[in-house]
Amino acid sequence: MSAVLLVDLDVPLRIPHRRTFLMPHRLAASVAASLAAAGLVTAMAATPASAGPDRHDDTTLGRLAADTHRYFGSATDNPEFSDAAYLGILGSEFNSTTAGNALKWYATEPQQGVFDFTQGDQVLDFARRHHMSFRAHTLVWHNQLPDWLNNGTFTADQLRAILKKHITTVARHYKGKVYSWDVVNEAFNEDGTYRDTIFYRTLGPGYIADALRWAREADPHAKLYLNDYNIEAIGPKSDAYYALVKSLRAQHVPIDGVGFQGHLALQYGYPDTLEQNLRRFADLGLDVAITELDIRMYVPADATKLATQADWYARVTKACLAVRRCVGITVWDYTDKYSWIPAVFQGEGAALPYDENLQPKPAYTAIRDALRSAGRH
Ligand code: XIL
Numbered sequence: 001m002s003a004v005l006l007v008d009l010d011v012p013l014r015i016p017h018r019r020t021f022l023m024p025h026r027l028a029a030s031v032a033a034s035l036a037a038a039g040l041v042t043a044m045a046a047t048p049a050s051a052g053p054d055r056h057d058d059t060t061l062g063r064l065a066a067d068t069h070r071y072f073g074s075a076t077d078n079p080e081f082s083d084a085a086y087l088g089i090l091g092s093e094f095n096s097t098t099a100g101n102a103l104k105w106y107a108t109e110p111q112q113g114v115f116d117f118t119q120g121d122q123v124l125d126f127a128r129r130h131h132m133s134f135r136a137h138t139l140v141w142h143n144q145l146p147d148w149l150n151n152g153t154f155t156a157d158q159l160r161a162i163l164k165k166h167i168t169t170v171a172r173h174y175k176g177k178v179y180s181w182d183v184v185n186e187a188f189n190e191d192g193t194y195r196d197t198i199f200y201r202t203l204g205p206g207y208i209a210d211a212l213r214w215a216r217e218a219d220p221h222a223k224l225y226l227n228d229y230n231i232e233a234i235g236p237k238s239d240a241y242y243a244l245v246k247s248l249r250a251q252h253v254p255i256d257g258v259g260f261q262g263h264l265a266l267q268y269g270y271p272d273t274l275e276q277n278l279r280r281f282a283d284l285g286l287d288v289a290i291t292e293l294d295i296r297m298y299v300p301a302d303a304t305k306l307a308t309q310a311d312w313y314a315r316v317t318k319a320c321l322a323v324r325r326c327v328g329i330t331v332w333d334y335t336d337k338y339s340w341i342p343a344v345f346q347g348e349g350a351a352l353p354y355d356e357n358l359q360p361k362p363a364y365t366a367i368r369d370a371l372r373s374a375g376r377h
Pocket of ligand 1: 100101185261292340
């Protein structure tokens with residue numbers, strides 16, 4: 001792979017601007033065809049997204065976010081790589097991506113000591129070809145572990161060695177190619193106590209500091225994150241993260257950022273303290289990011305719910321824009337066609353800014369307007 005550096009790693013807040021060119025679609029298509037023929041880009045990459053919203057101006061969420069030195073990203077997943085229309089929008093509208101599943105332990109080390117980077121490489125390759133930065137997700141998590149790990153019995157020494165080898169091998173494979181790693185995902189319970197996982201149970205809370213140190217050793221340039229849900233508002237769970245990152249910092253454990261997943265639901269109310277919460281973490285000298293944003297509702301959707309959802313997307317966007325160290329926002333895929341919500345939350349869905357037919361919803365326009373007004377200031 002050629003070494004295209006997507007992010008200036010020495011200046012964490014600078015994301016290269018993605019300039020898109022304003023040209024008639026027919027011309028764009030012919031330019032795309034010749035570039036593709038020259039092997040410079042894939043035809044898909046340069047073809048204007050047919051289902052794209054309001055293509056009369058040259059703005060995209062990624063471009064507008066870049067104007068504020070941030071990214072606006074979307075998660076994606078390997079099965080979606082057969083959907084050309086989907087990929088057209090993914091590659092043109094967003095300037096960052098996260099592999100939704102490809103880098104989870106079950107995928108990267110399906111058998112003990114046997115590593116598989118096929119799926120992760122596919123997503124990374126797409127990201128690089130489309131000049132998108134890449135958030136890598138995730139090295140240590142209690143879910144989607146391979147059977148050999150879930151069902152095995154290990155002493156602390158054995159599990160520590162397994163964890164170190166996993167982190168070292170995976171992070172080394174992607175060394176220099178990813179913007180950030182979610183090193184540990186979902187380490188706390190709602191009440192702020194440590195989640196009882198195989199890692200916590202066997203190794204104690206020190207597994208988090210160890211994981212961060214091993215990740216830093218393996219890829220010194222990747223931004224290292226802790227990531228969790230239900231930490232958008234100030235409360236016991238986000239307080240636990242606040243205390244943890246403060247103490248990690250005091251012990252010189254490498255930690256660069258906290259990821260706020262942002263799996264919101266209309267029925268639970270908007271997390272009013274989001275901006276204040278982001279700011280208190282930023283004030284510790286950390287980056288913060290919204291990493292898995294979706295805003296679900298009971299289906300069917302209606303105009304009122306979609307308007308509230310749009311308002312919430314705008315508010316999250318503005319909260320991030322108001323905090324200098326908030327480096328970007330990622331939606332957990334961009335279209336309801338590929339959202340994880342309906343499979344997991346019964347009767348809920350319609351959580352993303354594009355509908356199932358890849359058409360932009362009111363949320364899309366609300367995000368774009370929020371980004372655009374910030375860019376003008
Ligand atoms: C989800 C994926 O999107 C699904 O495809 C998969 O079946 C389950 O995991 N928090 C996380 C993500 O950190 O990794 C989860 O992703 C969603 C919740």
